[in-house]
Structure formats: C-alpha cells, structure tokens
Amino acid sequence: MKIVDIARLSAAAHRYGAxxxxxxxxxxxxxxxxxxxxxxxVIHSATxxxxxxxxxxxxxxxxxxxxxxxxxxxxxxxxxxxxxxxAYLLLRGMKxxxxxVRQQNExxxxxxxxxxxxxxxARVFYPGLAAHENHDIACRQMTxxxxxxxxxxxxxxxxxxxxxxxxxxxxxxxxxxxVETVAGPxxxxxxxxxxxxxxxxxxxxxxxxRYSVGIEDAxxxxxxxEQALDSRGEPAxx
Numbered sequence: 001m002k003i004v005d006i007a008r009l010s011a012a013a014h015r016y017g018a019x020x021x022x023x024x025x026x027x028x029x030x031x032x033x034x035x036x037x038x039x040x041x042v043i044h045s046a047t048x049x050x051x052x053x054x055x056x057x058x059x060x061x062x063x064x065x066x067x068x069x070x071x072x073x074x075x076x077x078x079x080x081x082x083x084x085x086x087a088y089l090l091l092r093g094m095k096x097x098x099x100x101v102r103q104q105n106e107x108x109x110x111x112x113x114x115x116x117x118x119x120x121x122a123r124v125f126y127p128g129l130a131a132h133e134n135h136d137i138a139c140r141q142m143t144x145x146x147x148x149x150x151x152x153x154x155x156x157x158x159x160x161x162x163x164x165x166x167x168x169x170x171x172x173x174x175x176x177x178x179v180e181t182v183a184g185p186x187x188x189x190x191x192x193x194x195x196x197x198x199x200x201x202x203x204x205x206x207x208x209x210r211y212s213v214g215i216e217d218a219x220x221x222x223x224x225x226e227q228a229l230d231s232r233g234e235p236a237x238x
Contacts, residue, residue: 001125001150002203003134006141010038019067025049025177030101031144041067046090048177049147052100056089058082100179100215104147107218111211114222115151120159120229122152122207147213148176150186152205160185160207166228169221176212181221183211 010020022034025045034042041063044050051058061071075081082090105128112126124131127138128145138145153159164172170181174189186204187196196206213221 001127001132001148003127003132003138005134005137006032006034006037006039010034010040013040014038026146026148027142028097028101028146030098031105031146032142035063037141040064048175049101050097050177051090051093052097052177052179053089053093054175054178054180056086056093058086058090101144101147103215104213105144107216107221108147108149108213109145110218111213111222111225112149112151114225115149118226118229120154122154122205125150148210149213150208150210153207153209155207157185157187157206160187160209163228164209166231167224168227169216169224170211176210178212179215181212181214181216183209185209 006020006022013020019040020034020038021041021043022039023044024032024034024042025048028044028049041061044060044062046058046060047054047056050060061068108126109128112124112129115121116124116129116131126132126145126149127135127142129135132138153163155162164183164185167183170183172184173182174184175182184190185206186192186208187199187206190210191199191202191204194202194204199206
C-alpha cells in the first residue's frame with residue numbers, strides 16, 4: 001500500500017535515458033492511468049482485477065506501439081502465448097471491470113475507516129485515508145483508491161492466527177482482485193520467502209493482514225470483521 005509519485009519518477013527516469021515501467025495491477029486503469037502521468041509502459045497481472053473472477057491466468061503490457069512491438073517480438077521468440085480459454089475469461093471479466101472496481105473502492109474505504117477506529121487494530125494502510133503518509137500524492141494521481149488494504153493487529157502474529165479463522169465471509173488465500181473477499185498474512189503468503197528481518201526492513205509487520213475487498217455488501221464485510229476482532233476462543237463456524 002505504498003504510494004510513489006509516478007510523474008516525478010517518470011521525469012527522473014527520462015533525464016537519465018531510462019524507461020519508467022509501472023505495475024498498475026492493484027490500481028487498475030479505472031483508478032490510475034500511468035501513461036498520462038509520464039510512464040512509458042504499464043503492466044498488469046490480468047489474473048487479478050482485470051479478470052476479476054480468480055479463474056484465469058494472464059498478463060498484459062500497454063504503451064506506445066514501438067515499445068510494445070519489441071515486447072511482442074520477444075514473445076514470438078520465446079514462445080509465450082495466452083491460451084484461448086484464459087483469453088476469453090479475461091475479456092469477459094474486463095466487461096464488468098468498472099462496476100466491480102467502483103464497488104470495491106467504496107467498500108474498501110468504508111472498511112479502512114472502520115478498522116482505523118477499532119482498538120485491536122494497530123495501524124491501517126490504505127491510500128484513501130488522510131492518515132496515509134502519501135495520501136496527497138494518491139489524491140493527485142488516482143481517481144479511486146482501490147480494493148486492497150492492509151492492517152496490523154496489536155498482539156503480533158499470534159493475534160493474526162486467532163483472528164483469521166474467525167472470518168466468515170473472507171477466503172483465506174494469497175490471491176487478490178476477485179469478486180470474493182480474500183484475506184491473508186504476507187508473512188505466510190506473498191512474503192513467506194523473506195525473513196522477519198527482511199519483512200521489517202520493508203515495512204511489513206509480522207501482524208500485517210492483506211485484505212482484498214470483493215463485491216459483497218460492505219455492511220456484511222464490516223460486521224464480519226467486527227465479530228472476528230471482538231471474539232475470543234474457538235474459531236467461528238464458516
């Protein structure tokens with residue numbers, strides 16, 4: 001959930017003859033358009049928000065034809081190609097991208113504000129919150145703040161192990177960007193290969209939980225988070 005100034009970094013890259021490439025997977029083209037901010041290329045894991053249903057693997061690169069054609073030629077040489085069913089599923093998913101992202105933006109903001117006010121939550125990371133250290137940059141370059149947030153609990157990783165099994169409406173997995181809400185700790189998913197010291201150096205607390213908001217009713221998701229945060233003892237039945 002870190003934010004960088006794309007226009008500033010793109011200008012700096014160009015001063016030294018370098019290309020600026022932005023991974024726009026989490027923001028999506030609905031919320032952020034890096035090419036308009038000076039970036040040379042934009043890449044997406046289409047498996048995430050673009051597809052939106054966690055049922056296809058693929059990726060995309062966007063930019064000026066001269067650069068994209070070079071990448072396309074390399075793809076011809078190395079043999080990588082998207083199989084037809086995944087291509088169909090990704091095209092289908094993108095038809096509802098704006099509707100899904102609009103709902104996810106709205107729900108994520110409400111959830112971030114709820115978590116920010118809860119006594120068991122140590123810190124919330126979401127660029128839409130005024131407390132985010134680069135909220136001003138996000139406001140300049142984004143039209144929405146996305147469907148992914150993260151938050152750290154008081155009590156370390158033991159608190160995470162107690163909390164996650166109590167969620168009723170969130171799938172416990174490493175994926176993101178789907179119509180279903182997904183939650184998981186970076187310590188055992190996205191950053192499992194890093195040591196605790198390396199995660200700490202990257203600003204990733206051991207008690208951090210990544211929460212990818214789906215398109216479920218926001219009131220249901222907030223109620224689910226509330227009961228999981230307030231409960232103690234055995235995991236709730238799912």
